[in-house]
Amino acid sequence: MGKQKTVWDNPADLIRHLRPDHPVMALAPTVLQDRARQFLTGFPGLVTYAVKSNPDEAVIRNLVTAGIKGFDVASPWEIDLIGRLAPRAARHYHNPVRSRREIAHGLREGILAWSVDSRSELEKLFEQVPPQVNGQGVEIAPRFKLPVLGAAYDFGSKFGATPDLAAELLGLVAERGYVPSLTFHPGTQCTDPIAWESYIRVAREICDMAGVRARRLNVGGGFPSYRAMGVEPDLPSIFAEIRDTVAECFGADAPALVCEPGRGLCADACALIARVKAVRDGTHVFLNDGVYGGLTELPVIGNLDRIEVLTPQGTPRTGKRSGRVIFGPTCDSIDRLPGELALPDDVAEDDYIVFHGAGAYSVVTNTRFNGFGALTRATVMGFA
Ligand SMILES: *Cc1c(COP(=O)(O)O)cnc(C)c1O
Numbered sequence: 001m002g003k004q005k006t007v008w009d010n011p012a013d014l015i016r017h018l019r020p021d022h023p024v025m026a027l028a029p030t031v032l033q034d035r036a037r038q039f040l041t042g043f044p045g046l047v048t049y050a051v052k053s054n055p056d057e058a059v060i061r062n063l064v065t066a067g068i069k070g071f072d073v074a075s076p077w078e079i080d081l082i083g084r085l086a087p088r089a090a091r092h093y094h095n096p097v098r099s100r101r102e103i104a105h106g107l108r109e110g111i112l113a114w115s116v117d118s119r120s121e122l123e124k125l126f127e128q129v130p131p132q133v134n135g136q137g138v139e140i141a142p143r144f145k146l147p148v149l150g151a152a153y154d155f156g157s158k159f160g161a162t163p164d165l166a167a168e169l170l171g172l173v174a175e176r177g178y179v180p181s182l183t184f185h186p187g188t189q190c191t192d193p194i195a196w197e198s199y200i201r202v203a204r205e206i207c208d209m210a211g212v213r214a215r216r217l218n219v220g221g222g223f224p225s226y227r228a229m230g231v232e233p234d235l236p237s238i239f240a241e242i243r244d245t246v247a248e249c250f251g252a253d254a255p256a257l258v259c260e261p262g263r264g265l266c267a268d269a270c271a272l273i274a275r276v277k278a279v280r281d282g283t284h285v286f287l288n289d290g291v292y293g294g295l296t297e298l299p300v301i302g303n304l305d306r307i308e309v310l311t312p313q314g315t316p317r318t319g320k321r322s323g324r325v326i327f328g329p330t331c332d333s334i335d336r337l338p339g340e341l342a343l344p345d346d347v348a349e350d351d352y353i354v355f356h357g358a359g360a361y362s363v364v365t366n367t368r369f370n371g372f373g374a375l376t377r378a379t380v381m382g383f384a
Contacts, residue, residue: 012314032269036066045257053262167209185220193241223264270359290328319344
């Protein structure tokens with residue numbers, strides 16, 4: 001028997017050789033590491049990775065190899081995962097609401113950075129977490145919010161204190177001897193740098209209201225990925241906006257900066273390969289994956305239209321594109337992609353649709369509803 005190939009040149013190569021009948025998430029480690037280095041060299045501060053967006057071990061390991069030294073973790077499971085895969089990395093426990101058992105777990109694991117957005121949860125931290133752990137100061141960062149600006153949907157509806165409350169919390173944190181910092185999240189897939197500018201200005205106002213100098217400012221995730229054909233994310237402009245606004249608002253008092261991208265780091269390093277199960281009476285396209293699988297996010301943030309349609313031989317379909325209704329495999333009627341997606345007219349049963357930029361909030365939200373969702377992983381050299 002010949003040696004089994006385990007790394008494919010690109011999705012077309014994989015399709016040609018495997019003809020997979022279940023959905024496949026193809027990771028390109030080189031693309032992931034390049035994106036990590038773009039953040040590490042371009043962002044003026046510490047880059048941490050929001051584990052929830054894609055906690056696959058291959059993703060975490062490649063980020064560590066590229067030089068990522070910090071992680072935003074939101075649960076004991078994520079704390080333990082990073083403790084195992086990146087034992088020397090910083091872990092920021094940035095879920096502002098935690099049970100007392102979860103706090104105890106974080107404390108046992110040596111967490112030194114926490115966020116809060118309410119008096120009740122700050123009180124819980126004061127009761128359980130001392131201001132110093134192993135001789136190091138413990139940071140507590142109030143998380144604040146503004147009305148949504150330029151993001152794909154509103155993150156502020158669940159988490160974030162008003163600026164007034166954030167100032168009150170920041171004052172309490174400093175008074176009790178913890179390291180006072182601030183954090184925000186402008187909303188996911190935030191394509192407009194103006195969002196960061198507004199938040200940073202308000203961060204300065206919060207510090208003034210509290211009469212406290214924030215030691216660090218975490219500017220969140222929200223960095224966009226390449227989701228819509230022709231609308232490439234402009235990370236350098238966002239980094240420049242952040243750097244310039246912090247310099248203008250804080251001058252010599254500037255807090256150290258931290259960011260915690262999820263989508264912006266991992267999304268473009270993966271492509272989801274789904275198979276066409278049927279073209280029902282020449283119209284509706286049924287795929288072997290849908291909103292209960294790797295395409296969970298689409299109804300909330302819109303279609304991922306960076307797609308290729310390939311034959312089982314891995315050659316592109318080149319017919320004229322027109323809008324099609326696309327359904328997932330389950331028997332639930334909400335298992336449908338939003339609106340229509342432009343597909344080539346010659347799309348046929350057993351073809352493959354490759355969704356590029358599908359690495360975030362996809363493997364991790366995949367369910368086995370209705371017995372579907374047997375998603376496998378693969379490695380590719382690239383996507384072209
Ligand atoms: C989800 C989350 C992130 C990552 O958000 P992206 O939009 O994927 O970059 C960062 N920080 C916190 C606190 C989060 O909850």
